[in-house]
Amino acid sequence: MKENKKIDELGLDKLREEYRNHIVPEEGIKRMKKSIENAKRDKRKYKFLRNIKNTGLGIAATFAFFVFLSNSSENVARAMERIPVIGKTVNVITFGRFDFNDENHHASVVTPQIKVEDDKSMTEGIKITNEKAKEYTSMLINKFDKDIETKGGKQGLDVSYDVVTDNENWFTLCINVSETEASGNQYSKYYNIDKRTGDIVELKDIFKKDTNYIDIITKDIKNQMNEQMNDNSSVSYFINDPVDNSANFESIKKDQNFYMDKNGKLVIVFDEYEVAPGSMGCPQFTINDKAIKDILK
Numbered sequence: 001m002k003e004n005k006k007i008d009e010l011g012l013d014k015l016r017e018e019y020r021n022h023i024v025p026e027e028g029i030k031r032m033k034k035s036i037e038n039a040k041r042d043k044r045k046y047k048f049l050r051n052i053k054n055t056g057l058g059i060a061a062t063f064a065f066f067v068f069l070s071n072s073s074e075n076v077a078r079a080m081e082r083i084p085v086i087g088k089t090v091n092v093i094t095f096g097r098f099d100f101n102d103e104n105h106h107a108s109v110v111t112p113q114i115k116v117e118d119d120k121s122m123t124e125g126i127k128i129t130n131e132k133a134k135e136y137t138s139m140l141i142n143k144f145d146k147d148i149e150t151k152g153g154k155q156g157l158d159v160s161y162d163v164v165t166d167n168e169n170w171f172t173l174c175i176n177v178s179e180t181e182a183s184g185n186q187y188s189k190y191y192n193i194d195k196r197t198g199d200i201v202e203l204k205d206i207f208k209k210d211t212n213y214i215d216i217i218t219k220d221i222k223n224q225m226n227e228q229m230n231d232n233s234s235v236s237y238f239i240n241d242p243v244d245n246s247a248n249f250e251s252i253k254k255d256q257n258f259y260m261d262k263n264g265k266l267v268i269v270f271d272e273y274e275v276a277p278g279s280m281g282c283p284q285f286t287i288n289d290k291a292i293k294d295i296l297k
Helices: 002-021 026-041 059-070 074-079 120-150 213-231
Strands: 090-101 105-116 155-166 170-180 184-194 199-201 258-260 266-269 284-286
Touching (some): 090 120, 105 120, 120 170, 120 199, 155 258, 184 258, 213 266, 213 284
Parallel strands (some): 105 155
Antiparallel strands (some): 155 170, 184 199
16 A cells, blocks of 8 residues: 555656646647547537546546646647637636546546637736636645545545626636535635736725725625625524624635626625535625725726
8 A cells, every 4th residue: 555655646746747847748649639530520529528537546647637638738728628609709618627536535626727819918817817727726636635645534526617707897717616524615716807908806906006995895795794684584694793703704805705797896705604604605795886986996
């Protein structure tokens, strides 16, 4: 067992080095070209991404497949497109996939990449987003790998992605994460691109400099929480608890997840258990326009 573990670790080290250097094995290129040719003959039945069954190589084998996909050429990436063109210029493809299954562990992780056909002004923002998405999913895979070595029991990891907003002004990509162990845990990562500038945007960037947007948004969310709980007894948030005020929601984070909806309204997103019990899922709050109109850029 120790010898197999050592072999896996050596294999992972080599794969990670190849990943950093963007090395694509020659044999891998041949396999990809063959798959693309098959796809052209029957696009409807084309399923390049296959579940990888656990073999004697374990994590090393599945990580190799993930690295192989992530280093493929642009033409190969286009062949792996999972979502048709979104809007007129933007589309999202699956650029890497990691699958692992054994008796006690399950993982399915996809890494999205954003592509634009004509809008060159978005290039820098998309480049940053794509790098961040790759770093984020790689971090999740490494954590899963480490947890297998250090934790007992059953564990699961599922990572998917969605396009949340795509209109004239905004493009938002969301990476959804679901972890299962003794219980489940869901959280997300949002990436917002301002189509008017081509830049990736954080929450602070949509407000005027030196404005107290954190307190203003927090106050509006707390008002909404109280209104919802007053209107519906089944709604519950971590707020105004006199017994355990340490768990009470105090304030949004500086880099809180957010997106602009199709109507241009600001929506703040929380992870599961961040401000409410698990029964509330991942709460979202559409911020009142009047609350922030004077501090928006």
